[in-house]
Amino acid sequence: MSDIEFVKRLVFKIAEIGSKRKIVGSLSLNDIEPFRHFFNNKGDLKYNELNVMDGAWTRREILTRYLLVSAVLDQGPDIEGVRNLLKNVTNALYRKEIRIFHRPIDFFRELxxxxxxxxxxxxxxxxxxxxxxxxxxxxxxxxxxxxxxxxPRGIVSINQVLDYSIHRWGVPLCVPLLLEKDLNEKESAQPLVEYLETFESSEIMSKELKNHKRYGMGSAIGDKACHLFAKWYVHTYRLSTRNDIGWSKWSFEAPFDSNAGRVLFRTGFFASLADLRDYENWEVIQKRKGKGKTHYIRVTNIRGKKAQKEIENEEIIENYKEVVLNHLKIRKRIPQKFEIQQIPNAILLNSKFGVGDFDDGLIYIGTRFCFNHKKPKCAECPLRNICIGKLKHPEWIKNYTT
Ligand code: SF4
Known part of the structure; x- marks a missing residue:
């Protein structure tokens, strides 16, 4: 089997696993007291009521605000802990009538x-x-x-709660606050939703979350968190009102985090697209900089890096052009090289799986089996029969951490 055929098989397998395990990537929004009535008895979001007003804003708007804060916070070391923190603080503040998603100014007024x-x-x-x-x-x-x-080395722990609260909670709460204020006399029941959906594609929207001159969150949000928000908005919660191709399930890049990076490295996804030496040159692999002198995989450095091995598959080549030009809409001309992070979009294009399913699969495997140490649960892992680290390269498991 050629490298690209292996990558295709692996991407489909991970997406299939993810499509059955969506719950792992979800935020249990129905456990959040002010949103409970947005959900039915089975815990499903009442989609036909997303435009119903909840105070001054639609339910869609309130949920979008929550997802934005959530995406920013989701960069901590323990995803489950982070999600519980946001949920528990939100419930506690709302019980005190500090309605931070309905009135973001409340967060600061009652700091x-x-x-x-x-x-x-x-x-x-x-x-x-x-x-x-x-x-x-x-x-x-x-x-x-x-x-x-x-x-400069990535995310680090800090002890200063004021810094954390203002920078990580305050900045994403200020985005809808500023949009509300900028509205002046104009009436809108969902200013954040309308702002986000002005962009041609969900990928462009995700970049502008960070980079926009007026509403961009700059250093408060990482690239991964921007893509995570796009995934939640388009795929997990389907809050988007846009049905055009720029907002399809292949219209944003997968949010590569450390879990994703570890799984993609150990399974052989990365090594099938470029040599380990390439990853070292790009500082995706940083020799002896990980825990216990292991080699550190800094997956955020993969952004923009091109596959160095030949992509010998006409369908994937054609899909890649289609994805970049019409779904991501980030290029005007046909690309000559394939960015590694966008290859899953091209592989999954027009299949029943979206790039969100692929990411759900990576999270599921990375958090349940492929732990960040020498002895992950390979024997129980659903990728055990395809994972090159498990089958041929045990050193990829033992000597590398994220
Ligand atoms: S088989 Fe082992 S190394 Fe491979 S993805 Fe699963 S847990 Fe990770």
Missing amino acids: NISIDEILKKHDSIKKLRAEIWAKDNNSNPNKYNLFFAQS
């Missing part, structure tokens, strides 16, 4: 209470999650900390 709740809920989550997290990650429970900042 002392907002910060107290973030600290309190963090402490209680730490009690529940620290041991589990430490075991899964071969770490020390005392190191459990969901407060983080960006450094």
Whole structure:
């Protein structure tokens, strides 16, 4: 089997796993008290009521605001802990009539209470999650900390709750706040939704979340978080009102995080598209910079890197052009090279799976089996019969961490 045929098989397998395991990538929004009536008894979102007003805004708008904050926070070390933190703080603040998604200014007006709740809920989550997290990650429970900042080496833990609260909660809450204020006299029941959907594609929207001159969140949000938001908005919660090709299920890049990077490395996805030496040159692999002198995989450095091996598959080549020009809409001319991060879109194009299914599969495998240490649960992993690390290269499992 050629390298690209292997990659195709692997991408389809991961997407198939993800399509059955959507719940892993979800945020349990029906557990959030102010949103409970948006869901039916089975916990499904009432799609036909998304345009119903909830106070001054539509339900779609309120959920979109929540997803935006959630995407920014989702960069911490323990996804489950982070999601519980946002959920528990939201519930606690709403019980005190601090309605941060209906009135974002409340977060700042009652900043002392907002910060107290973030600290309190963090402490209680730490009690529940620290041991589990430490075991899964071969770490020390005392190191459990969901407060983080960006450094040149990536995400680092910090202790300053004010910095964390303003930078990570405050900035995404200010996006709808500023949009509301900019509306002046104009009436809109969903300013954030309307703003997001002005962009030609969900990929462009995801980039503008960070880069837009007025509404961009800059260093408060990473590239991965921008793509995660696009995935939730288009795929997981289907909040988008746009049905055109630029907002299709192949219209945004998969949000490559450390879980995704680890699975893609160990299974052989990366090595099938370029040599390990290429990844070292791009500093995607950083020799002996990981835990216990392992080689560190810094997956964010993959962004924009091109496949170095030949893509010998006409269908994927044609799909790639179609994806880049018409779905992502990020190029005007036919590309000559294939960006590694966009290859899953081309493989899955026009199939029953979207790039969100692929990402759901990566999260499921990365958080349930492919742990960030020498002994992941390969024997139980659904990729065990295809994973090159498991079958041929045990050193890819033992010597590399994310
Ligand atoms: S078989 Fe093992 S190394 Fe491969 S993806 Fe599964 S857990 Fe990870």
